[in-house]
Amino acid sequence: MPAATRRIGAALAITLVLGIWTVSAQQSPGRWDTEKYAKLPQPAEEYTPVQVNDKLYLIGGNAAVFAPGARATHPARVMAYDLANNTWTEKKNTPFFTDHMSAATANGKVYVFGGSGAMTQDAPSATLDNAWEYNPAADSWKALAKLSSKRTAGAAVELGGRIYFIGGSTDLAGPDGRTQNGALIVGTNEAYDPATNRWETRKPMPTPRNHPAIGVVNGRIYVIGGRITANNIGGYTAANVDVVEEYNPATDSWRAMNRMPSPRSGQGWTTYQGKIYVAGGEQHDYHIEGVLRDVEVFDPAANDWYRLPALPTGRHGVNVAAFNGKLFVIGGHTVFAGGGGHALDSPLNEVFEFAGAGRTN
Numbered sequence: 266m267p268a269a270t271r272r273i274g275a276a277l278a279i280t281l282v283l284g285i286w287t288v289s290a291q292q293s294p295g296r297w298d299t300e301k302y303a304k305l306p307q308p309a310e311e312y313t314p315v316q317v318n319d320k321l322y323l324i325g326g327n328a329a330v331f332a333p334g335a336r337a338t339h340p341a342r343v344m345a346y347d348l349a350n351n352t353w354t355e356k357k358n359t360p361f362f363t364d365h366m367s368a369a370t371a372n373g374k375v376y377v378f379g380g381s382g383a384m385t386q387d388a389p390s391a392t393l394d395n396a397w398e399y400n401p402a403a404d405s406w407k408a409l410a411k412l413s414s415k416r417t418a419g420a421a422v423e424l425g426g427r428i429y430f431i432g433g434s435t436d437l438a439g440p441d442g443r444t445q446n447g448a449l450i451v452g453t454n455e456a457y458d459p460a461t462n463r464w465e466t467r468k469p470m471p472t473p474r475n476h477p478a479i480g481v482v483n484g485r486i487y488v489i490g491g492r493i494t495a496n497n498i499g500g501y502t503a504a505n506v507d508v509v510e511e512y513n514p515a516t517d518s519w520r521a522m523n524r525m526p527s528p529r530s531g532q533g534w535t536t537y538q539g540k541i542y543v544a545g546g547e548q549h550d551y552h553i554e555g556v557l558r559d560v561e562v563f564d565p566a567a568n569d570w571y572r573l574p575a576l577p578t579g580r581h582g583v584n585v586a587a588f589n590g591k592l593f594v595i596g597g598h599t600v601f602a603g604g605g606g607h608a609l610d611s612p613l614n615e616v617f618e619f620a621g622a623g624r625t626n
Contacts, residue, residue, distance in 0.1 A: 295619040299577050302593070303351050308610035309340060310598045314584035315368040315375050316535065317401055321346040321586040321593065322356070322375060324399075327364045328382070328390070329607050339363055339382045343399070346595065348588040357404045362386055363393060367421040369428045371459055375399040376409070378430045378457075379416040381447060392417050392436050392446045396457070410462045413455060417447050418496060420479035422486060424514060427456045429467070431488055431512070434475045434496040447496040450475055454512070468517045472508045478534035480541035482565045486512040487522065487541060489563060492530035498549050499602040505530045505548065509563065523568050527559050533594060537587035540564050542573075544594050547581040547601050554601045556581045560592075560617070577615050592617040 309326030316322075323344040328337040339362035345354050363382030368375060377397045383390055394416070396409040412430070419433025430453075437448035452470035457463075470488060476498075477491030488510050495503035505528035511520050525543065532546030541563040547556050558575035573592075580597030587593070595614045599605075 293620055294573055295617055297574065297577050297615055297617050299613070299615050302614040302616045303346075303353055304612040304614050305344070305596045306353050306355075306612070307340075307342060307344060308596055308607075308612045309342075310603055310607065310610050311364040311582050312344070312584055312596060313364070313366040313368050313377065313380075314533070314586070314595075315370050315377075316348075316586045316588075317370045317373060317375060319347065319349045319588055320401065321348060321584065321595070322368075322399070322401070323584055323596070324368060324375075324377060325359060325362075325364050325366060325380070325382075327603070327607070338386045345401075346586075346593075348586060348591075348593065356401075357406065359397070360406050360408075361393075361395065361397065365418040367416075367419045367430055367433070369421040369423045371423040371426065371428055373400075373402065374459070375401065376421070376428050376457065376459065378421055379412060379419060379433065381417040390446065391415075392434070398459070409457075410464060413464060413466065414453065416451070416453065418475035418492075419453075420477050420488060422479045422481050424481050424484070424486060426460070427458050427465075427514075429486055429512070429514070430455050430457065431470055431479065431486070432474050432477055432491065447475075450493055450496070456514070467514070468512075468519065470512070471510055471519050471521070472506065474506060474508070476530035476532075478532055478541065478543045480534060480536035480563075482536060482539050482541065484513075484515070485565065486514070487563065487565060488512070489534070489541065489543060490525055490529050490532065490546070497602075498530060498547055501549075501551075503530075503549070504528075505546075511565070522565070523570065525563065526561055526570050526572065527557065529557055529559075531581035532557070533583035533585035533597070535585045535587045535592070537592070539566065542585065542587065542592060544585050544592075545576060545580045545583040545597060549601065555579070556599060556601055560594075573617060578611070578613055580611050580613070590619045592619070
């Protein structure tokens with residue numbers, strides 16, 4: 266090959282590489298930071314998270330032994346993370362002892378539904394039908410009208426002044442007549458009106474499941490992924506799904522959307538700038554059981570999915586919030602199905618900083 270031809274070929278190669286690098290750099294969505302954000306002071310598995318403006322509230326947590334020789338009890342703590350100022354504070358304890366509740370916010374208040382636990386520290390664990398309102402301004406709790414049925418591990422979200430509590434598990438009478446807590450997976454869809462303190466039954470979700478993600482975009486509710494057949498992922502009865510279903514409250518109707526790339530349950534989620542972010546979770550089949558690092562993003566306008574760079578640390582039961590160009594992924598558990606006990610509950614606060622993001626909430 267003539268020298269001139271080799272020089273031209275080399276120049277073209279360098280130009281192509283530089284071009285690819287430039288496009289990749291321009292298209293980079295951002296980066297993870299694992300160090301500069303305040304870690305969770307009291308790690309616990311299965312906090313119930315809810316974001317109210319620039320605060321993320323973590324409620325409850327899984328049962329643990331808090332004193333030598335004592336029975337396991339659910340923590341009643343409420344932790345508040347200031348997303349703007351990177352600080353944690355502890356709030357007034359809950360009046361209940363529960364995990365796997367579902368929570369949403371409306372008009373500056375927090376609404377918490379159902380769960381698995383007990384009404385007192387000494388009562389046996391059970392599926393609950395209770396509903397509560399937390400007022401962050403007054404740091405106070407009050408009881409609300411109960412659910413129409415006991416439910417745990419569902420998902421809740423506010424739309425149009427009402428809070429929709431969808432899916433989860435309820436109790437089932439076993440062959441021996443005894444109640445099996447959370448043994449029946451449901452697609453129940455109930456709307457709570459904070460103004461009247463009343464519940465209204467809506468059309469059930471087509472695919473009954475527990476542990477799903479949920480979000481609202483442009484007047485529609487999207488229920489994403491989750492778990493079918495059983496409440497607990499630890500055995501081979503339960504299975505994760507990649508189903509995405511859209512609910513239109515105006516017409517009380519459901520329709521299927523494009524499936525998510527990775528079936529999962531036990532994930533964290535949040536909605537930010539018209540997209541729903543789903544992070545972490547757990548996977549279980551005959552090949553593998555483990556926690557996930559994937560961060561998958563659903564764009565309802567395009568009815569399509571894409572991925573962000575993976576979480577630095579795989580976890581399930583994570584608490585996710587978005588604020589000011591950042592995606593916060595906090596806490597969770599680092600081993601499948603709670604393996605290793607509470608010693609492996611994570612204090613991590615890993616934050617994805619979007620490249621060139623506008624500084625709007």
